[in-house]
Ligand SMILES: Nc1ncnc2c1ncn2[C@@H]1O[C@H](COP(=O)(O)OP(=O)(O)O)[C@@H](O)[C@H]1O
Ligand SMILES: [Mg+2]
């Protein structure tokens with residue numbers, strides 16, 4: 214699967230630009246603040262409908278403009294699909310697939326999968342659990358659009374329940390009302406626990422294998438799910454059993470929850486465990502090990518998309534290459550280029566090009582550079 | 586001096602802006618339209634608003650909107666008076682009626698439980714509902730609250746209150762798009778959902 218071209222109109226600092234991409238490797242060079250990340254953001258946006266920098270649609274409007282428009286041609290084997298999105302200052306957004314308006318984002322997700330890798334992702338292992346949950350969620354949303362519904366509803370139910378707990382500090386608890394929210398929340402939670410556990414179980418062997426290739430060692434990398442129940446139990450239990458277990462756990466935490474006005478059990482408190490040779494990489498890994506593990510995890514995401522969809526996703530590396538030593542850089546290229554259409558940003562236009570195409574970005578203008 | 590619209594005009598625009606879905610620009614357009622359209626239409630609208638506010642109230646039995654003390658549905662003896670459908674809004678009653686599948690009575694909550702908006706059972710017509718059920722005529726209650734977390738919590742809460750009375754409580758589940766509003770469910774899916782309701 215590859216994107217043939219991307220057209221940007223009034224998106225960030227791009228006025229009107231159409232870029233023809235190489236099917237294997239694209240290196241986007243340019244000095245700072247010229248628009249390299251903006252270009253990656255546009256690729257990411259047309260793929261998954263949101264900015265990886267968590268920017269609002271409004272912020273991506275070119276300064277002083279009243280709409281932006283992105284269009285891409287995606288090739289899946291012999292199938293060609295045109296994907297486009299327009300966003301107006303009136304906050305109206307229109308997606309089209311092959312010219313036909315699409316109402317639901319879920320019809321867009323998966324037309325062209327991408328996996329994005331930014332410097333923050335290199336911190337994935339050593340940063341806080343919130344980042345790892347975000348990683349999990351983002352990845353799962355792209356692969357399983359229906360996860361969006363579960364997650365959205367869970368978050369809504371969680372906010373409502375927290376608000377009820379806060380109010381009960383002042384007005385006393387309505388036990389039956391709280392029970393209704395418990396019932397609601399745990400049903401949604403059980404679904405998320407199950408889905409996450411399944412994905413982590415699939416990601417783990419992929420990450421392990423890539424990690425061995427990258428480190429060329431026998432170090433094992435293993436992923437786990439940390440929740441209020443042991444992972445094996447989540448795997449073995451039915452959703453109804455998990456729900457019952459969570460209800461019981463909430464019961465034991467009731468007093469503390471009321472005191473703090475917070476829900477203390479659930480997917481919003483869980484973590485993705487990353488172990489090297491059986492030890493938590495977050496606490497015991499060296500910085501080098503942590504970064505390598507993060508790299509393996511990201512590349513495993515690429516493999517998982519292939520396993521799930523039968524197509525290789527695009528790989529977007531924003532400012533990541535310069536963060537890796539030359540050995541790791543070479544390994545990434547060797548592992549990915551040829552099977553995965555890769556996009557790399559780099560500040561040095563002199564960077565060597567083995568294959569593919571090189572572009573120079575200057576103030577929102579893109580032009581191809583001569584190779585090598 | 587800078588020119589402003591006459592005060593009465595400004596006032597009308599302000600009032601219109603407060604309506605849901607109407608921004609300042611639309612409000613202005615509507616105000617000008619009301620000024621330029623013929624008098625019969627404009628006064629007709631004003632009259633209709635005044636009348637509806639004066640006449641329409643909540644039915645003393647089911648809390649649905651009516652301009653009588655007790656609404657025609659509650660008085661209709663051809664309906665199945667053992668079956669009660671609980672909905673959030675009056676518009677949901679219309680949705681259910683359109684299915685032509687349902688022939689029981691209704692109860693309108695006028696909202697859903699939402700702690701974030703300060704809405705609990707006391708802000709809804711829950712008390713009226715429980716009183717009504719105590720009279721013992723009704724044997725099954727069907728929850729047709731919206732398929733979102735607030736609607737779900739409302740249904741679960743009501744079930745916990747009603748089941749101890751020995752009344753069967755069901756919830757429509759299938760066919761209605763999850764996370765959506767009842768409004769978006771077409772009549773056919775709603776009819777199917779009603780046929781396949783689950784016990785709560
Ligand atoms: N909405 C916008 N409209 C126009 N220009 C923007 C907008 N947002 C950011 N920019 C400009 O884009 C540039 C930053 O681009 P970016 O892609 O982040 O740089 P880099 O090449 O370093 O990755 C800055 O010059 C900034 O002023
Ligand atoms: Mg950048």
Ligand SMILES: [Zn+2]
Pocket residue numbers: 644645646647648649655656657658659
């Ligand atoms: Zn009535």
